[in-house]
Amino acid sequence: MTALLTLAVLATLLGGTLFAVALDRAYLPLLALFTRQRVETEAPDRLNRDLAPAWYLALAAIGIAVVPFAPDLALIDSPVGIVIWGSCEALIVVTVFLHGWSPNAPFPLIGAYRYAAIGLPVMLPSMFVLIAAALPAESLSLVAIVDSQREVWNVIRQPLGLPLFMVVALAMTLRGPMDYADAADIATGTSAEDSGAGRAVWQIARLAMLVSVSAIAATVFLGGPLGPVLPGPVWLWLKTGALMALTVWIGNRVARTTPSRMLTILWVVLLPLSFLHLLISGLIEL
């Protein structure tokens, strides 16, 4: 059973990443990158340069491993699944920072520090939103959170949760209005010195993370594998795919403001809003 589940998780991550590449219309450009030379900058941090995309991929894989594929069935059925995902979120900030740090060049480093500054106020609302979703389940386990949505999905019970989590999803996947690490004003920031396969692998890791963060959102807010007629995994795939498409759509359509303005919005608006959301969700459960 474990072997089968491992296979299902890996297949979901792979298939989802291919779907994400299609959503971004990036098949041919990504393939072309593999034919290009990988240039080395002067005195790079080689270890972290190679590890950063590997961490990013690993965090995407760990994240999706705690997602239940059927009610009562997850590869890592942890009593603290939400906390495992939360640690993945926090470590993404470290990963993106290392990616910007390692080439030893100004634009990547500016992107790295920017992302670290934006990352913290994005993580905090994310934690409040996920804890709020854990309240009706009275458990930090994702299996229990799915179980608590048999009557009504969290997206209806806690309407602010999914919109707030979409902000987190955009930041985790370096996309559109939350792409402060690889922005255009710093020549794609932490990726500015990447070429060839190195550039391609970083982009693929970003797209793999889109699968994981969407699968988590589908589990926490849309009931994950719950649904009539079709088997559990199919419902999870459909919901994950829909959330991926939504994230890509928002990423292409919403403008990115300056980092300082976004910091103000995150600390002054989104953080209090997420706390209010937690408070209301808690009072409802009393």
Added chain:
Amino acid sequence: MAMTRLARWAARSPAPVFAAIGPGRQAETERLLARPGLRRAATPRDAAILLVAGDLPGDTAEALSHVHDQLPHPRATLRWQADAPDAIAARIETAWRDICAGERDEDDHLPDEPPNAWKGIGPHGQGGKGMMGGTPYGRPMAMTGTDIRDGLRLDRYTARFGPFLPMLPPGLVLQVTLQGDVICDLDVQAPPLAQAADADAPDLCAARMLRLLGLDRAAHRVMHGQSARALWLRGAVPKRIGRIDGTSARDRLIAWLAGDTVSVAPPDLPALLHGAEWAEAMLILASLPPSALIRAARGVEAA
């Protein structure tokens, strides 16, 4: 040489082009790069073709060689003089196919060595004196200096940016001192290259700002005469930045999106950008029509 399957797929992808834009060629080049079949690379590392549009002044030759050497192998330089856009687009696509087939490549123009000699100098061979001083790894150490905002003493990093950075106007060279990404000192070392009036076209000006706002597809749509179809467009540009005789960067974006040409008096660039963050500064520069920018930078140089 028989192409591998991967190379054949690569040849079918849009040709990644990095453009070095000469005097009077900005509008033409920007419109060229919006064609299907070509892709505007944000950094030379992501490009295979270096497009040199027009006659670049002699003092940019070294910078052009540096950009050229940053392109990964295999690579090609194409000079665009009098060709019609269709002809140069066809030449780029042919060059891209040749590159993918491994039939075309160029060697470095400059020797691959650090800007200052450092190897073996100093007690640890790192180019410095002890822990501090000297030029470790060929660059002067960043030293702390008074912050212009809240008095925190932070490292000051000074570097030259331009003349071919895609988010700066072509030809503009800025020497910028940054603390984090706050600009605390700015010197215009070369003005933008002269451009014809067509560079002030509303769709091109709007597209430059949209790309900085992360809206590449909206920029594409605007350049093809469609509406931007983007959310939070105006709100994303902070209200207070780039104020020149009564209009702000946001006002100018709104005018351009409505299809109006904008003219502003040449601003005092260092005063306008001093204290701005890097992202704000790039938005401010993109919010100035090229004609105003050129006159502004000329004024600074003459003074």
